[in-house]
Structures are given as C-alpha cells and as structure tokens.
Amino acid sequence: MTFKKLIISITLSVSIAAAAFAAEPTKATVTPASTPAVAAPAAPSAPAMSVQGAIAPTAAVAPAPVKQRQLKANKVVTLSMFAVIIGITLSVVIWAAKQTKTAADFYAAGGGITGTQNGWAIAGDYMSAASFLGISGLISLYGYDGFMYSVGWLVAYITVLLIVAEPCRNAGKYTLGDILSFRTNPKPVRALAALSTVAVSTFYLTAQMVGAGKLMALLVGVPYKTAIIGVGILMVGYVVFGGMTATTWVQIIKAGLLMSGATLLSVLVMAKAGFNPIHFFDMIVNSPDIQDHVSKLMLKDGINISGTSAGQRFLEPGLFLKNPLDQISLGMALVLGTAGMPHILMRFFTVPTAQAARKSVIVAMFIIGTFYVLTTLLGFGAAISLTPQGIISVDPGGNMATLMLAEQLGADIAPIIGDLFLAFLCSVAFATILAVVSGLVLAASAAIAHDIYVNVIKDGHADQHEQVMAARITSVVVGAVGIIIGLLAEKANVAHLVALAFAVAASGNLPVVVLSLFWRKFNTAGVVSGLVVGTIASIGLVMVSPNMTYPKVVAAGAKKVVVAMEKKQAELPAGEMLSEKDTKALAKARIDELKDGTSMMGLDKPLFKLKNPGIVSIPLGFIAAILGCLLFPNKRSEDMFDEVYVRQNTGLGMAKAVEH
Amino acid sequence: MAERQYDWAAIAKNPKFIELTHKKTAFLFGWWIFSTAYYFLLPIGAAYAPGLFKIKIIGVINFGYIFALSQFFVSWGLALYYAHVANKDFDRLTRELVEELHLS
Numbered sequence: 160m161t162f163k164k165l166i167i168s169i170t171l172s173v174s175i176a177a178a179a180f181a182a183e184p185t186k187a188t189v190t191p192a193s194t195p196a197v198a199a200p201a202a203p204s205a206p207a208m209s210v211q212g213a214i215a216p217t218a219a220v221a222p223a224p225v226k227q228r229q230l231k232a233n234k235v236v237t238l239s240m241f242a243v244i245i246g247i248t249l250s251v252v253i254w255a256a257k258q259t260k261t262a263a264d265f266y267a268a269g270g271g272i273t274g275t276q277n278g279w280a281i282a283g284d285y286m287s288a289a290s291f292l293g294i295s296g297l298i299s300l301y302g303y304d305g306f307m308y309s310v311g312w313l314v315a316y317i318t319v320l321l322i323v324a325e326p327c328r329n330a331g332k333y334t335l336g337d338i339l340s341f342r343t344n345p346k347p348v349r350a351l352a353a354l355s356t357v358a359v360s361t362f363y364l365t366a367q368m369v370g371a372g373k374l375m376a377l378l379v380g381v382p383y384k385t386a387i388i389g390v391g392i393l394m395v396g397y398v399v400f401g402g403m404t405a406t407t408w409v410q411i412i413k414a415g416l417l418m419s420g421a422t423l424l425s426v427l428v429m430a431k432a433g434f435n436p437i438h439f440f441d442m443i444v445n446s447p448d449i450q451d452h453v454s455k456l457m458l459k460d461g462i463n464i465s466g467t468s469a470g471q472r473f474l475e476p477g478l479f480l481k482n483p484l485d486q487i488s489l490g491m492a493l494v495l496g497t498a499g500m501p502h503i504l505m506r507f508f509t510v511p512t513a514q515a516a517r518k519s520v521i522v523a524m525f526i527i528g529t530f531y532v533l534t535t536l537l538g539f540g541a542a543i544s545l546t547p548q549g550i551i552s553v554d555p556g557g558n559m560a561t562l563m564l565a566e567q568l569g570a571d572i573a574p575i576i577g578d579l580f581l582a583f584l585c586s587v588a589f590a591t592i593l594a595v596v597s598g599l600v601l602a603a604s605a606a607i608a609h610d611i612y613v614n615v616i617k618d619g620h621a622d623q624h625e626q627v628m629a630a631r632i633t634s635v636v637v638g639a640v641g642i643i644i645g646l647l648a649e650k651a652n653v654a655h656l657v658a659l660a661f662a663v664a665a666s667g668n669l670p671v672v673v674l675s676l677f678w679r680k681f682n683t684a685g686v687v688s689g690l691v692v693g694t695i696a697s698i699g700l701v702m703v704s705p706n707m708t709y710p711k712v713v714a715a716g717a718k719k720v721v722v723a724m725e726k727k728q729a730e731l732p733a734g735e736m737l738s739e740k741d742t743k744a745l746a747k748a749r750i751d752e753l754k755d756g757t758s759m760m761g762l763d764k765p766l767f768k769l770k771n772p773g774i775v776s777i778p779l780g781f782i783a784a785i786l787g788c789l790l791f792p793n794k795r796s797e798d799m800f801d802e803v804y805v806r807q808n809t810g811l812g813m814a815k816a817v818e819h
Numbered sequence: 820m821a822e823r824q825y826d827w828a829a830i831a832k833n834p835k836f837i838e839l840t841h842k843k844t845a846f847l848f849g850w851w852i853f854s855t856a857y858y859f860l861l862p863i864g865a866a867y868a869p870g871l872f873k874i875k876i877i878g879v880i881n882f883g884y885i886f887a888l889s890q891f892f893v894s895w896g897l898a899l900y901y902a903h904v905a906n907k908d909f910d911r912l913t914r915e916l917v918e919e920l921h922l923s
Contacts, residue, residue, distance in 0.1 A: 303883060307865060310890045314858040317894055320901065321847045437878040444879045474881055475873050476865035483866030490862055494855060517905060521898045528891045802827035808840055809913050811825055811920070 230378075230553050230563055232585050233578040237379050240586040244412075245393065248593065251408045255401030262613075262626035265402035266333035266605050267508040272407055274515035278522025281506050283410030284598040285312075285497075285523070286417060286530060288370055288591050289657060294531070296557025298538020300452075300547050301479035302443075302472075305538055308480065309531040311490045313524065315497035320520040323498045323669075326676045326807035328507045328516040334602075335501050335668060336610035339675055342799035343683040349610040351690050355667050356501040356606035358694065359660045361644070363502075364599045366656040368645030371592040377554075378562070378585045387645040394596045395638030398604065399631050403509055406597045413587075413594035414526060420587045421533040424561070424580075427568040428540030443539055444470035448546035453478070473542070485769045489658065492773035496661035499668030502602035513810050537561050544568065562588075600637050608633040655706035655770065659697065662772050666780035667693030676807050680788050682796035688787030693780025700772035703758075705765045710754040712764055717751035720744060825920070835919065839912040846904060854897055861887060 297305030336352035375386035432439035453469040541560040570577025608630040872883030
C-alpha cells in the first residue's frame with residue numbers, strides 16, 4: 160500500500176509542478192502552425208497547408224479582409240479547470256484502486272460495468288481530439304466534405320454491433336489473444352496477437368501523445384515536453400492504480416463533458432439562426448466570406464464561380480476529398496478496423512453478458528452519432544461566425560475552429576463568459592486526450608502482461624497477485640515508452656499514424672477474429688499468416704505511400720511556388736512588393752527547392768498512390784488467413800469449432816469475469 | 820465451482836441451436852452487407868454523381884446533405900431494429916436452448 164501512496168503522491172506533485180512550471184512562460188498565443196495529430200486522421204493536412212501558400216489572391220477576386228486572429232486561453236481559469244478534472248479523476252482512481260484486486264478487476268473491471276456505462280465509455284474511448292477538433296475544423300474550411308468524412312466513424316459501429324461485440328463477449332476473456340488462441344496453438348498465436356495489439360496501440364498512442372503535446376502548447380502555453388510528461392504521468396497513474404475501472408470512469412466522465420460542451424455550443428450556434436435549420440443553411444450560402452473562400456478554392460482548379468453559387472458550392476462535395484479511391488480505402492479501414500481495435504474489443508469484456516455488450520454498442524452509437532451531427536453545426540457555425548479566413552489565420556488545418564467558436568459565442572454574451580467557455584472546452588480536450596491514451600495503454604499492457612507474460616512465459620501458472628503485479632509493472636513500462644516516443648516524435652509527421660492503426664486493425668486483426676469465430680476450418684496457420692500478412696502489408700504500403708516525405712517531390716512543388724511567385728512579382732506595378740505572406744512563402748520555397756535525396760525507404764516518389772492502404776491490405780489479410788488454413792489444415796482446430804461456435808452464440812461456459 | 824461440462828458437438832446438432840444460428844447468420848450478415856453498401860454509396864456517389872448530390876431538396880439544403888445525414892438515421896434505425904429482433908427472437912431461442920440443456 161505504501162508503494163501505491165508513494166506513486167500517487169509523486170504523480171500529484173509532478174502534475175502540480177508541471178502546472179506551476181507552465182504558469183511561467185508568456186501567455187499562449189496561437190501561431191499559424193499546424194497540429195498534425197489533431198488533424199483528423201488521414202485527412203491530408205499537408206495539402207490543406209500547401210493550399211495556404213498557393214492561394215494567392217488573384218486579380219479576379221478581391222482579396223478578403225483577413226482578420227488576423229489570435230486565440231488566447233485565460234491561463235488561470237483554464238489551468239484551474241484542468242486541476243478540477245485532474246482532482247476528480249484522481250479521486251476516481253483512488254476509489255477504483257481499492258476494488259482492483261484480481262486480474263479480472265484489472266483488465267475487465269470485474270465484469271461489473273453495465274451496458275449503459277460501457278456505452279458511454281466506448282464513446283469516450285473512441286472520440287479523440289481528432290474527432291473533437293479536427294472534423295469540425297474540416298467542415299469549417301471545406302463544408303460538405305468534412306461532414307461526409309465523419310460518417311464512416313459511426314457506420315463502423317454497425318460492424319462492431321452485428322459481427323464482433325456479442326461473440327467476443329461470449330468467447331473471450333481479457334484480450335484479443337484470448338479469442339484467437341481458443342482452438343489454435345496458443346503460444347505463437349498469443350505472442351503474435353500481443354505484438355499486433357502493441358503495434359496498433361503504439362501507432363495510435365504516438366499520434367495522440369504528439370497531438371496532446373502540441374495542443375496543450377497551443378492552448379495554454381505549457382511547453383511541449385512538460386505537456387507530454389504531465390499527460391503521460393496521469394495516464395500511467397490511472398491505469399496502474401485503477402486498471403479498467405478507473406479507465407472506464409475517466410472515459411465516461413470525458414464523454415459526458417464532451418457531449419455537454421458540444422450540445423451547449425450547438426444551442427448557441429442555432430440560436431443565431433433562430434433555431435431554424437433552413438435559415439441556418441441560408442446563412443452559410445449567403446455569407447460573403449464563405450463565398451470568397453470557396454471562390455479561391457475553386458480558382459485553384461481553374462473554375463471561376465462567385466456569389467451565392469460559390470456559397471452553395473460549400474454544401475457540395477469535392478472541395479477537400481479529391482481522390483475517391485483514397486476515400487473508399489479509408490472507409491474500408493474504418494468500417495472493418497474499428498471492430499479490430501484491441502482497445503475497443505477489450506471494452507466488451509467489462510460487461511457481464513452478451514445482452515449488455517449489445518446495449519453498450521447501441522448506446523455508444525447514439526452518443527457518437529449525435530456528436531458528429533452536432534459537429535456539423537459547430538463546423539458550419541464556425542464558418543459563419545468566424546469566417547474561414549479567420550480560422551485559417553489561427554491554424555491552417557482549422558483545428559482551432561471549435562475553440563475559437565466557443566470563445567466568440569461566449570464573448571458575445573459577456574467577455575468573461577467567452578474566457579470561461581474557452582477554458583471549459585480546453586479542459587474537455589484535455590480530458591479527451593487522457594481518456595483515449597489511458598484506454599490504449601491498458602490494451603497494450605494487457606496484451607503484454609496477460610498474453611505474453613502469464614500465458615506464454617508462465618504457461619498460465621500465475622496467481623492473482625502475480626498477474627496484477629505483472630499488469631501494473633507492464634503499464635508503467637508501456638506508459639514510459641509512450642512518453643519517450645512522444646518526446647522523440649515532436650517534429651515527426653504523425654498525422655498518418657491513426658489511419659495506419661485502423662488499417663492494421665482492419666487488415667490484420669479483423670480477418671482473423673471473424674474467421675476464428677465463424678469458420679470451421681480456421682486454425683493456427685491461418686491466424687499466423689493473416690496477422691503477419693495483413694499487418695506487414697498495411698505498414699509496408701504506408702511506408703511507400705504519399706504519407707512519407709519525398710524530398711524530390713517537395714523540391715518540385717517548391718519550384719512551382721517559386722515560379723508562380725516570381726511571375727506574380729513581375730506582374731506587380733513597379734516599386735510594389737509581394738505581400739508579407741507571399742514573401743515568406745517564396746523564401747520557404749527557395750529553401751525547399753534545393754531539397755534532394757530520397758524518402759525513408761530510399762524512394763524518389765511514392766510507389767503506392769493512396770494514403771490509405773486498406774483497399775489493398777484488407778483483401779490481402781483475408782486471403783492470407785484463408786490460404787494459410789487451406790494449406791495447413793488442422794483436425795483439432797476443426798473439431799473444436801463446434802465448441803467455439805456454441806459458446807459464441809449462446810454464452811454457455813462463458814469465462815466468468817469474476818473469479819474470486 | 821467447477822465449470823459444467825457440455826457436449827459441444829451434440830449442442831451444435833441440436834435443432835434449436837441450428838434454428839438460432841441460421842436465423843442469426845441470415846440477419847446479421849444480410850444487414851451488415853446492406854449497411855456497408857449503403858455507406859459506400861456516399862463516397863462513390865459524391866465522386867461519380869456530383870450532379871445528383873447538388874439537387875436542392877429543401878431550400879438550399881441539397882440531396883447530398885440529406886443523404887449524408889440519412890446515414891446516421893439508417894445506422895441508428897438498424898441498431899434499434901437489431902436490438903428489437905435480438906431481444907425478441909435470438910435471446911428467446913438461446914434461453915430455450917439453455918433451459919433444455921440444463922434440464923436433460
């Protein structure tokens with residue numbers, strides 16, 4: 160017990176120290192820098208930014224009066240709200256720690272979570288800062304495409320509901336390895352399942368950690384490294400002491416905060432339109448700033464439109480998502496990958512029955528869906544109230560749109576309310592990050608401690624005390640590694656990592672989960688070939704995709720900018736100079752123009768044209784899993800299918816989560 | 820408490836179990852295919868039938884917007900419909916099967 164108290168006090172003192180340290184530097188101001196991980200996954204944030212440099216107001220369109228904006232969160236108010244959230248969650252942890260005695264408590268909250276609670280926790284686990292800030296930002300800048308992008312994130316849950324939730328609850332115990340090893344050779348299968356879980360969780364965690372660091376730096380001026388360490392220590396504290404119980408409640412609290420923030424803000428947005436949706440859409444189409452913004456976007460494609468037809472264009476597809484094949488590929492990764500995400504699968508072991516698992520998915524679907532519908536209102540509302548130009552001037556990727564909107568709509572009532580509202584939404588973002596990273600650390604630790612340590616190394620012979628101890632030590636290690644990766648990856652391009660996590664889950668995990676639950680002939684060879692081929696194919700395709708940096712491609716792009724800018728300079732009347740923005744773009748392009756060399760994989764240009772590998776890697780994963788079984792049939796696995804099939808359908812002989 | 824031993828192969832041949840799994844498989848995979856196809860109509864339609872998506876339906880609100888919004892309602896509707904069928908049919912069949920096994 161003293162060990163626990165010691166760590167809790169260290170956690171507390173470090174977070175207080177971090178907060179105090181954070182109070183030192185100058186007041187945070189948001190500079191036009193992109194926050195990669197916050198950008199919605201796979202949303203090509205790079206194009207969004209390069210668009211920036213390229214939109215040079217041409218003679219045809221009068222340059223809009225760009226309002227230079229800054230987003231300043233009131234540090235005292237914001238950090239006090241952070242402190243309240245930390246305080247509440249740590250009390251939850253202390254309460255949860257008292258109930259966490261067995262492995263079942265640690266990994267599955269003793270099976271004592273209700274369907275409704277689990278539904279909120281799934282929503283809290285799933286909706287990352289990318290959903291919260293990135294998608295509304297996309298809508299505020301590109302209208303319809305941002306909304307269309309959000310749809311797949313909800314539809315993904317149909318697969319979870321119909322195919323995996325109940326069978327997994329009936330056939331599994333704590334981890335992906337438990338489901339897969341049932342009628343296969345458990346050691347290699349568990350080891351591989353654990354590796355895959357760790358890979359998926361690490362990709363996702365890295366994106367979240369880097370996003371968290373940048374977001375905190377942007378919002379409250381906490382230095383990047385302090386933010387990473389602070390978030391890291393809290394996440395380790397939640398998981399190590401409170402296990403699944405604490406993680407679940409942190410996720411429930413976060414989902415509640417997120418939904419209240421989004422609802423409140425949506426009400427304020429709709430109040431501006433007199434609660435009349437038709438009037439709301441009229442305001443979008445008739446906004447001169449939106450019209451001007453769309454005109455410029457379209458001009459890049461050589462299309463000249465203006466006035467209300469430009470405003471109407473904002474409600475039509477194609478301003479942002481230009482490659483339908485990439486969209487379909489991402490859609491496949493979402494629809495199949497969500498159901499293969501270890502941290503989502505793990506949530507189904509926390510409820511006592513298949514019925515509760517079913518209910519939890521349905522509750523989660525209503526929360527997540529409502530959230531995305533509200534996000535549309537926030538995104539369009541931000542475009543109306545703040546103008547796309549104003550949003551771009553704060554962050555070219557639009558990630559700050561929701562927060563700016565909160566400040567503005569609050570300040571319209573009274574300046575102090577603007578500060579409070581902004582601070583509230585910043586703390587929602589903070590809680591969001593904590594909830595998502597905790598779920599990931601727990602999933603990765605469970606895979607290492609339960610699958611590799613207890614079942615592979617110790618052959619399943621470990622008493623409860625040893626199992627819980629192994630889980631706690633693993634969580635500390637996983638958390639520490641997460642912090643180190645976060646610190647090292649500050650400058651790395653991590654935007655594609657979330658999409659990669661979904662692609663690996665869809666191509667590696669999902670085929671083997673579905674086949675092991677539904678196909679008689681499935682066996683060890685199938686799990687091994689499916690997991691290996693699906694995972695390597697997704698990672699390999701991303702390594703040679705446009706997500707990587709290709710110096711020669713960058714140089715070619717820069718050359719075009721230089722030519723365009725020089726031409727523009729030449730066209731200006733004598734004595735006039737390029738605008739400050741153009742001059743900067745030119746200077747940057749002149750440096751980039753000289754770049755040479757190859758990508759990480761030694762390539763001059765991408766071998767694979769899509770950013771999302773799903774459309775190729777998912778079929779490969781399925782084919783490899785099926786071929787593996789057909790080439791190496793196994794009688795025992797086939798004989799045991801009856802047992803798996805009866806168990807997953809009926810819940811007979813279900814592993815009781817409570818094993819006191 | 821020792822786990823109760825079941826004859827899994829016999830249960831798999833039980834007519835009630837076969838009825839349950841046939842009904843479930845048809846429902847689950849059928850509706851999964853429907854919802855997935857409906858979803859992919861959105862990116863495919865947006866890319867290859869932009870004219871359709873531009874048609875204004877209510878005021879300035881166009882078909883594309885309503886279609887994207889309909890995705891949410893179709894997903895929710897399907898979730899509720901599944902809950903209804905599962906509670907009424909699948910759970911009842913499962914219960915009957917388990918009772919029959921525990922009596923014998």
